[in-house]
Amino acid sequence: MKSSLKFKDLGGDFFAHVKTQKLEDTILIHINENLKQELNLKVTDKDLLRICSGEKQLAKESPISSVYAGHQFGYFVPQLGDGRSCLIGEVGGYELSLKGAGTSPFSRGADGRAVLRSSIREYLCSIAMQGLNIPTTKALSIVSSNSQVYREHIENAAIITRVAESHIRFGHFEYFASKGQDENVKKLADFVLQHHMPELNHRDYLGLFKNVIHSTAIMIARWQAQGFSHGVMNTDNMSILGLTIDYGPFSFMEAYDPGFTCNHSDTQGRYSFERQPSVALWNLQRLADALKSIIQEDQLKEALSFYEKILVKEYSNLMRSKFGFILQDEDDNSLINNFLELLYTKKKDYHQSMRQLLSQQQNTLGDEFDSWFKDYQRRINKEESLNQSVALMNQVNPKYILRNYLAEVAIRKAEDLNEFDEIDILFRLLEKPFDNHDGYESYDSEAPEWAKSLELSCSS
Ligand code: AMP
Ligand code: MG
Secondary structure, eight states, X not given: OOBOOGGGGGOTTSEEEXXXXXXXXXXXXXXXXXXXXXXXXXXXXXXXHHHHTTSSOSBSSOOEEEOOOEEETTEEESOOOOSSEEEEEEETTEEEEEESSOOOTTSTTSOSOEEHHHXXXXXXXXXXXXXXXXXXXXXXXXXXXXXXXXXXXXXEEEEEEEEESOOOBHHHHHHHHHTTOHHHHHHHHHHHHHHHOTTSOTTOHHHHHHHHXXXXXXHHHHHHHTTEEOSOOOGGGXXXXXXXXXXXXXXXXXXXXXXXXXXXXXXXXXXXXXXXXXXXXXXXXXXXXXXXXXXXXXXXXXXXXXXXXXXXXXXXXXXXXXXXXXXXXXXXXXXXXXXXXXHHHTTOBHHHHHHHTTSTTXXXXXXXXXXXXXXXXXXXXXXXXXXXXHHHHHHHSOSOOOOHHHHHHHHHHXXXXXXXXXXXXXXXXXXXXXXXXXXXXXXXXXXXXXXXXXXXXXXX
């Protein structure tokens, strides 16, 4: 099967051709079968392993790694790029990218590899986000190997195959703008318009920027409503299509805490949970700076002024749904805020507490919630149909969340015992997180004592 890759039409300023570097004793440890079907990828598992480990070429041309720049923790880095990932081809309108298949000219001295531990986390989080209706890059497969890589300890290398309509980041535009290559900024914008925003007119650069603002605002609103913390919101980790991309030290919040910072290396809390909405706006401003040669400044500014409105509207709809509110009541916002305040002071689990609202007949949240719960009952009884409210709540309050300890159990089994069944269990629960899965009730439990001190840091 030979496919071509549109991104390469952009020309040599945008990427370098690379050769994937072989890993030892590779095993296909999981496949996203639904995605494989959606892509209409008709290959045997044996061939899939060869393609997804970089041994067999998918496209006519060799893989490519692209160059981009980015603001990392507030500071501009003029050249980054796909240091350990490469696009291998396009299938069914999606780009396939291998993460961890070796070095590229953009590796900056690093080894081009990804460790099994972080690959399992990215693989599982990709399906978890899909299950939660949060825009994300997807993951087709995970391949493990016996090749060793050196981090804090020696670890096994792995490769995930990432799938997205486009892997273009804000940083791609920043790279060309910072070099004063306005023609390439325009070329890239034309490419995005033509291939990813066909509903817009040719050269509607402002329309493109408005689309990025809109999709970013929706993505962030959904992160906030579902307690997702990305951890490394640098502009090179922001997708032009508003997809969650580059999973590193991400975490779903457990005990509710707006100041929660999942990345252990982020000592200033720059990317804390509550700052995500304003950081995304700051990142959009950096994208606006990079688009100044093709969009007038007053238009960029005006477009940015809509970001907050879009975000607040989406967030508010989701939060109201979580509480089962269909009618509008003037006290709804304060009722929701009081609940979050209580969760924070009582260190209650965000997701479990939301699920407990579903048993609306009695307060199962604890005595501290008595008074709040009475107000809530009064409010929910105003709804025309309690059943309808409960149905709505069941669609937005997940039973299953990718808690760090659950991922850790799957990682331990894979690393220590070469057993991958736990990955499959989590995959199936997270793919449909709002459903009941008989026999897997314990997977919705809060973290056990041993897992409370798990720490996550930047890329690995
Ligand atoms: P991240 O924060 O994981 O998105 O990575 C930031 C930059 O470092 C990106 O340009 C990555 O491609 C690059 N990078 C991270 N880890 C490696 C690695 N092991 N080898 C080569 N490049 C890497
Ligand atoms: Mg990155």
